Amino acid sequence: AQSVTQLGSHVSVSEGALVLLRCNYSSSVPPYLFWYVQYPNQGLQLLLKYTTGATLVKGINGFEAEFKKSETSFHLTKPSAHMSDAAEYFCAVSERGRRALTFGSGTRLQVQP
Amino acid sequence: NAGVMQNPRHLVRRRGQEARLRCSPMKGHSHVYWYRQLPEEGLKFMVYLQKENIIDESGMPKERFSAEFPKEGPSILRIQQVVRGDSAAYFCASSPPGGSDTEAFFGQGTRLTVV
Numbered sequence: 001a002q003s004v005t006q007l008g009s010h011v012s013v014s015e016g017a018l019v020l021l022r023c024n025y026s027s028s029v030p031p032y033l034f035w036y037v038q039y040p041n042q043g044l045q046l047l048l049k050y051t052t053g054a055t056l057v058k059g060i061n062g063f064e065a066e067f068k069k070s071e072t073s074f075h076l077t078k079p080s081a082h083m084s085d086a087a088e089y090f091c092a093v094s095e096r097g098r099r100a101l102t103f104g105s106g107t108r109l110q111v112q113p
Numbered sequence: 114n115a116g117v118m119q120n121p122r123h124l125v126r127r128r129g130q131e132a133r134l135r136c137s138p139m140k141g142h143s144h145v146y147w148y149r150q151l152p153e154e155g156l157k158f159m160v161y162l163q164k165e166n167i168i169d170e171s172g173m174p175k176e177r178f179s180a181e182f183p184k185e186g187p188s189i190l191r192i193q194q195v196v197r198g199d200s201a202a203y204f205c206a207s208s209p210p211g212g213s214d215t216e217a218f219f220g221q222g223t224r225l226t227v228v
Contacts, residue, residue: 004155032214043117043204043219044156051214090155094213099144100169101217103155 004091006104014112019078021107023091031093033074038088086111117207117220125226132192134223138207145188150202195227
């Protein structure tokens with residue numbers, strides 16, 4: 001079965017600092033990979049996804065993620081954090097041929113002024 | 114184009130009662146998914162439905178939980194004889210036809226509290 005590990009349940013950065021949220025997956029076949037953001041009492045919004053092709057994926061709000069097959073990783077980055085980035089971030093995978101998403105346990109990002 | 118609509122947003126039930134959660138997918142979307150989020154945890158897949166068909170229910174508890182997506186009307190997640198452990202946020206998502214790389218759009222969730 002697929003599993004997704006997000007290292008660090010809480011990450012705190014200063015405004016303007018680099019954001020790095022880590023995600024590793026377990027799968028013998030590279031799955032499809034997604035990052036979602038959840039604001040308090042809201043649903044999830046897709047930030048970006050990797051399916052095939054270029055391994056560096058750009059998403060909304062200045063976020064990007066790089067798929068590294070050798071490391072089974074899909075870490076999310078943003079060069080400069082903004083106060084509005086404070087939210088919970090979820091990495092998710094779907095097996096090719098299956099619609100269900102497997103989510104990591106989430107990382108809560110705090111942005112300090 | 115309205116997003117995925119879930120109602121109610123908040124639902125309080127006493128132990129032993131039934132909970133019915135409704136989800137109207139986005140226009141043009143024929144695929145619906147239900148996920149459960151326990152406090153301080155990620156979302157766990159429950160069930161995937163298309164109109165009048167359950168495609169994948171591998172995440173559904175074996176008892177008390179059922180889901181449907183009728184030809185007309187919203188998808189319903191039904192929990193019978195609720196217990197305290199059912200307290201959670203239940204999210205519905207929908208997607209258009211396509212492969213497993215197709216983006217799913219999420220509703221705002223129904224927060225169920227069992228007292």
